[in-house]
Structures are given as C-alpha cells and as structure tokens.
Amino acid sequence: MSFTxxxxxxxxxxxxxxxxxxxxxxxxxxxxxSQCYDIHIVTPEGRDYDSSEFGDLPRTPLAVRVAQKGHTYP
Structure with a gap:
C-alpha cells in the first residue's frame, strides 16, 4: 500500500x-x-486529497501501523 x-x-x-x-x-x-504549494495526497485507491481535505484522509488503524513496523506483543 503506497500513498503518493x-x-x-x-x-x-x-x-x-x-x-x-x-x-x-x-x-x-x-x-x-519548505514553501511548496499545490500539495496533494493520493491514496492507494486513487482518491486525491488536496490540502483543504487532509482532515478527511482515512488513517491507518494503530494495530496495522504497529504490525507494519514489525513490533510484536509479549
């Protein structure tokens, strides 16, 4: 999964x-x-969010983020 x-x-x-x-x-x-403009984030599904919509960007659940980093629970 890659965000652009x-x-x-x-x-x-x-x-x-x-x-x-x-x-x-x-x-x-x-x-x-760093003074860039016209900033967009494109989700893996192709949805394009501009800077006014960043609050609507779906977040990764914590459990998935921990698993991606390779952490294990005792």
Whole structure:
C-alpha cells in the first residue's frame, strides 16, 4: 500500500511515496513548511486529497501501523 504526496515548488513538481497515511501527512506538512504549494495526497485507491481535505484522509488503524513496523506483543 503506497500513498503518493505531490507538490509544486520553485524547482517543479515533486513526488514522494509513503507507506501510511500518517507518513504522507508528515511529508505534506514538511513540504508546506519548505514553501511548496499545490500539495496533494493520493491514496492507494486513487482518491486525491488536496490540502483543504487532509482532515478527511482515512488513517491507518494503530494495530496495522504497529504490525507494519514489525513490533510484536509479549
């Protein structure tokens, strides 16, 4: 599962891929702080969220995020 973060900056279009919605949001915020604009997150299903819709982005459940990192419970 891969989320795509797209943005524009003074160098042109930038594209990053992240494994979770949370990681995609962190990258989008980082790009925003670095003066990028027209920032979008595209979900694995193809839904395109612009910066005004980031609050609507479906989040990864905690149990799935922990499993993706390879943590095990005692």
């Amino acid at each position: 973060v797209k943005a524009r900056c003074k160098f042109g279009e930038i594209v990053h891929r992240r494994g979770t919605a949370e990681a995609a949001l962190r990258k989008a915020k980082e790009l925003s702080r």
